[in-house]
Amino acid sequence: MTHTVQPDEPSGVPDLSEPHTWRLSIELKALTLSTQAAMAFARYHLPPPLASLFNPSLCVFTTHPAVMCRRNTNTHLPNAFRAYTLPALSVDRLREGMLQGAVICIEICHKDKFRSDEVIATTSIHLEEVLDAPLSDEGGCRCLSMDLPLLASPSNQSVTGPARQCGRIQALLYLEDLGGDKAPRVAPYTTAMDNITDLSMIEPSDISRHQQHSTLSTDSTGNLRPEYICAVELETWKKNEEAKFRVWLREQEAARMKTLNAEYTAKEVTRQREFAEKMKSLAALETRLKKKATELEQREIRILAAEDSIAKEKEGVATTLRRRDEEHAFAQKRLVTDHEHALRLQAEKTKIANRRVSEAEERIKELQQKVKDAEESANKAHSTLRSSNMVQLQADVKVLKHQLEQAAHRELLLAKSRDHFRAAVRQFCNQLDKQNVEVEEESGSESESNSESSSPGDESERIRRLEAQKQSLLDTGVYAAKDATIQALNEQIARARDWRT
Structure with a gap:
């Protein structure tokens, strides 16, 4: 049952120029x-203009209990509503005297069991902004919803960067117009017996009305009527039962709150234990990951070092192969040049030998002709022997014999020179064939190409061979030291000596 009070003035927008009672929530x-x-x-x-209106214990507000706010999670704050009833003020007086420049500083604190509370973030609310909020209903209630950024406190070292923003908080401001000083108030319905705490509170009209009831409740003899006695007893029993029910309800509520607090405490302890175990497991996992990352970095460093060494070794092998290919090509070119020069030299020797053979044959023919002439002269001498001097004939015979011996000796020398030249040509041809086979084997074999193309022993052998050829040419007596063939051999010997050094 409620009491309904009719207003004296018609409903509409209240006159805000007169003082009104306000409620700030x-x-x-x-x-x-x-x-x-x-x-x-x-x-x-509460800021100073508003703090002077209330008890100091009401000026500080704290949400309770503390809740676990995880990272990037929207967490509801329990018991976070507080209403303040302001005295009768006009709108201008409310704006200028109470709300203008009034700033509420909200602190977000971290509650720790083993340390004092720590302020981790702050933000502020300007109360005068609620006056500019639109009316939410005809009753004159203004509502302002705000999503405020949180700035990290100087003692919070977990936030870095120039902005130092560490989160957000949602807040609501309500400003209710409760009406003027003469406006009626609506109170909840209560019985008369609940409101009476002293006999002096009973007004005379109430006493007379009680007397009227007492006259109605008694009979002609002055005794109470039975129905009135039953009604009084029923009312008394009802009040006692209501009182017992209220006591039982408070006890149940207290027990329920105790149970809820115990469950909440147990859940918080379990959650904290699980959180600690999870943090330990995460720390162990982080340690293993860091160790594994360190091992991977070291392994990557070793792999990079091995790759660098392999690349350097590969580059060295390629350089060695390229150098050996160049040396092999140069040696092959040098062998071809030497063989061509040797062939030209042997061709010149062959020409010279052929010329000397033809000269020897011509000489032999001349000697044979001389022998014939000598025989003819001898025959003539036999014919003239009888008529000539015996001593002179013997001397002529000796001279002719000596000339014949010299011619035979020269013929023998020419035959030996020819045989020696033929043997040298055959030996040189055999050497050419052997060197051609060696060149083909060197060009076809990969292992031979990777070895040294020439050695100091080969160069010494080549120098000795060239000097032997030079000496053999000089021994024939046909070539002199100033001839082009001997000069070419000297140049080859000099190049071979330079190459060996």
Whole structure:
């Protein structure tokens, strides 16, 4: 049952020029932390213009209990609503005297069992902004919803960067117009017996009305009527039962709150234990990951070092192969040049030998002709022997014999020279064939190409061979030291000696 009071004036927008009673309500709805997790609760102080109107214990507001606010999670703050009833003020007086420049500083604190509460973030609310909020209903209630950024406190070292923003908090401001001083108030319905605490509170009209009831409740003899006695006993029993029910309800509520607090405490302890175990497992996992990352970095460093060494070795092998190919090509070119020169030299020797053979044959023919002439002269001498001097004939015979011996000796020398030249040509041809076979084997064999193309022993052998050829040419007596063939051999010997050094 409620009492309904009819207003004296028609409904409409109230006249705000007159003093009105105001109710300012502040509600902190949800909290979000972006940089860290905390056992968080909110706290704020009323600014000086408003703090002077209330008891100091009401000027500080704290949400309770503290809740676990995880990172990047929207967490509801329990028991975060507080209403303040302001005295009768006009709108201008309310704006200028109470709300203008009034700033509420909200602190987000971390609750720790083993340390004092730590302020981790702060934000502020300008109360005069609620006056500019639109009316939410005809009753004159203004509602302002705000999503405020949280700035990390100087003692919070977990936030870096110039902005130092670490989260957000949602807040609601309500400003209700309760009406003027003469406006009626609506109170909840209560019985007369509940409101009476002293006999002096009973007015005379109530006494007379009680007397009327007492006259109605008694009979002609002055005794109470039975029905009145039953009604009084019923009312008394009803009040006693209501009182017992209220006591039982309070006890049940207290027991329920105790059970809920115990369950909440147990859940928080379990959650904290699980959180600690999870943090330990995460720390162990992080340690293993760091160790594994270090091992991977070391392995990568070793792999890079091995790759560098392999690349350097490969480059060295390629350089060695290229150098050996160049040396092999140069040696092959040099062998071809030497063989061509030797062939030209042997061709010249062959020409010279052929010329000497033809000269020897011509000489032999001349000698044979001389022998014939000598025989003819001898025959003539036999014919003239008888007529000539015997001593002179013997001397001529000796001279002719000596000339014949010299011619035979020269013929023998020419035959020996020819045989020696033929043997040298055959030996040189055999050497050419052997060297051609060696060149083909060297060009076809990969292992031979990777070895040294020439050695100091080969160069010494080649020098000795060239000097032997030079000496053999000089021994024939046909060539002199100034001839082009001897000069070419000297140049080859000099190049071979330079190459060996």
